[in-house]
Amino acid sequence: MYKDEMIQLHQFLVYVLKYLAEDDQITNDCNEYISLKISPHHIHKTKAEHKHAIFVLCKIISEIIADKDNNSIPDNVCNSLADLVTRSEKEINVA
Numbered sequence: 001m002y003k004d005e006m007i008q009l010h011q012f013l014v015y016v017l018k019y020l021a022e023d024d025q026i027t028n029d030c031n032e033y034i035s036l037k038i039s040p041h042h043i044h045k046t047k048a049e050h051k052h053a054i055f056v057l058c059k060i061i062s063e064i065i066a067d068k069d070n071n072s073i074p075d076n077v078c079n080s081l082a083d084l085v086t087r088s089e090k091e092i093n094v095a
Contacts, residue, residue, distance in 0.1 A: 006050040011040035013057040020064050029064055032056055032085075052088040059085050 001009075021029065033056045038045050059081040066073040 003047045003050065006047055006054065007040050007043060010050050010054050010057070013054060013061065014040060017057060017061055017064075020061060020068070029060055033060060046092075048088070048092050052085070052092055055081065055084045055088050 033053065036053055036056065038049050038053045059078065062073050062078050062081055066078060
Protein backbone atom coordinates (compact mmCIF):
# COMPACT_ATOMS: atom_id res chain seq x y z
CA MET A 1 0.00 0.00 0.00
CA TYR A 2 1.29 3.45 -0.88
CA LYS A 3 1.79 6.12 1.77
CA ASP A 4 -1.03 8.32 0.45
CA GLU A 5 -3.40 5.34 0.64
CA MET A 6 -2.30 4.73 4.23
CA ILE A 7 -3.05 8.35 5.06
CA GLN A 8 -6.53 8.05 3.50
CA LEU A 9 -7.22 4.90 5.51
CA HIS A 10 -5.91 6.64 8.63
CA GLN A 11 -8.35 9.53 8.02
CA PHE A 12 -11.25 7.13 7.45
CA LEU A 13 -10.56 5.32 10.74
CA VAL A 14 -10.48 8.65 12.59
CA TYR A 15 -13.94 9.40 11.16
CA VAL A 16 -15.19 5.96 12.24
CA LEU A 17 -13.80 6.50 15.73
CA LYS A 18 -15.47 9.91 16.02
CA TYR A 19 -18.75 8.39 14.85
CA LEU A 20 -18.58 5.62 17.46
CA ALA A 21 -17.42 7.79 20.34
CA GLU A 22 -19.95 9.27 22.69
CA ASP A 23 -19.39 12.39 24.77
CA ASP A 24 -16.02 12.35 26.54
CA GLN A 25 -15.55 8.62 26.05
CA ILE A 26 -13.21 9.29 23.13
CA THR A 27 -10.46 10.71 25.35
CA ASN A 28 -10.71 7.77 27.74
CA ASP A 29 -10.53 5.18 24.97
CA CYS A 30 -7.99 6.94 22.78
CA ASN A 31 -5.12 7.73 25.12
CA GLU A 32 -2.87 5.32 23.24
CA TYR A 33 -3.68 6.94 19.88
CA ILE A 34 -3.39 10.47 21.23
CA SER A 35 0.01 9.69 22.76
CA LEU A 36 1.33 8.79 19.29
CA LYS A 37 1.02 12.47 18.33
CA ILE A 38 0.26 11.56 14.73
CA SER A 39 -2.82 12.40 12.74
CA PRO A 40 -3.72 11.90 9.08
CA HIS A 41 -2.72 15.51 8.48
CA HIS A 42 0.88 14.77 9.43
CA ILE A 43 2.01 13.85 5.94
CA HIS A 44 5.66 14.28 6.92
CA LYS A 45 5.45 11.24 9.21
CA THR A 46 6.73 7.94 7.86
CA LYS A 47 4.61 5.24 6.32
CA ALA A 48 5.47 2.96 9.26
CA GLU A 49 4.20 5.57 11.75
CA HIS A 50 0.88 5.88 9.88
CA LYS A 51 0.65 2.08 9.72
CA HIS A 52 1.14 1.87 13.48
CA ALA A 53 -1.52 4.56 14.03
CA ILE A 54 -3.91 2.58 11.81
CA PHE A 55 -3.39 -0.57 13.87
CA VAL A 56 -3.92 1.37 17.11
CA LEU A 57 -7.13 2.88 15.75
CA CYS A 58 -8.39 -0.54 14.60
CA LYS A 59 -7.73 -1.97 18.05
CA ILE A 60 -9.56 0.91 19.76
CA ILE A 61 -12.50 0.71 17.36
CA SER A 62 -12.82 -3.06 17.87
CA GLU A 63 -12.80 -2.58 21.65
CA ILE A 64 -15.48 0.13 21.47
CA ILE A 65 -17.70 -2.03 19.25
CA ALA A 66 -17.18 -5.04 21.51
CA ASP A 67 -18.16 -2.96 24.57
CA LYS A 68 -21.23 -1.44 22.90
CA ASP A 69 -22.58 -4.62 21.35
CA ASN A 70 -21.98 -7.01 24.23
CA ASN A 71 -18.88 -8.66 22.86
CA SER A 72 -20.09 -8.96 19.27
CA ILE A 73 -16.44 -9.06 18.24
CA PRO A 74 -14.62 -12.22 19.34
CA ASP A 75 -11.80 -11.78 21.84
CA ASN A 76 -9.30 -13.34 19.46
CA VAL A 77 -9.87 -10.48 16.98
CA CYS A 78 -9.16 -7.86 19.63
CA ASN A 79 -6.12 -9.84 20.79
CA SER A 80 -4.81 -10.17 17.23
CA LEU A 81 -5.13 -6.43 16.72
CA ALA A 82 -3.25 -5.82 19.98
CA ASP A 83 -0.48 -8.10 18.67
CA LEU A 84 -0.33 -6.12 15.42
CA VAL A 85 0.04 -2.92 17.42
CA THR A 86 2.95 -4.42 19.37
CA ARG A 87 4.68 -5.69 16.22
CA SER A 88 4.26 -2.42 14.34
CA GLU A 89 5.60 -0.53 17.35
CA LYS A 90 8.74 -2.67 17.21
CA GLU A 91 9.12 -1.85 13.50
CA ILE A 92 9.06 1.87 14.27
CA ASN A 93 11.61 1.52 17.06
CA VAL A 94 13.95 -0.49 14.82
CA ALA A 95 13.80 2.02 11.97
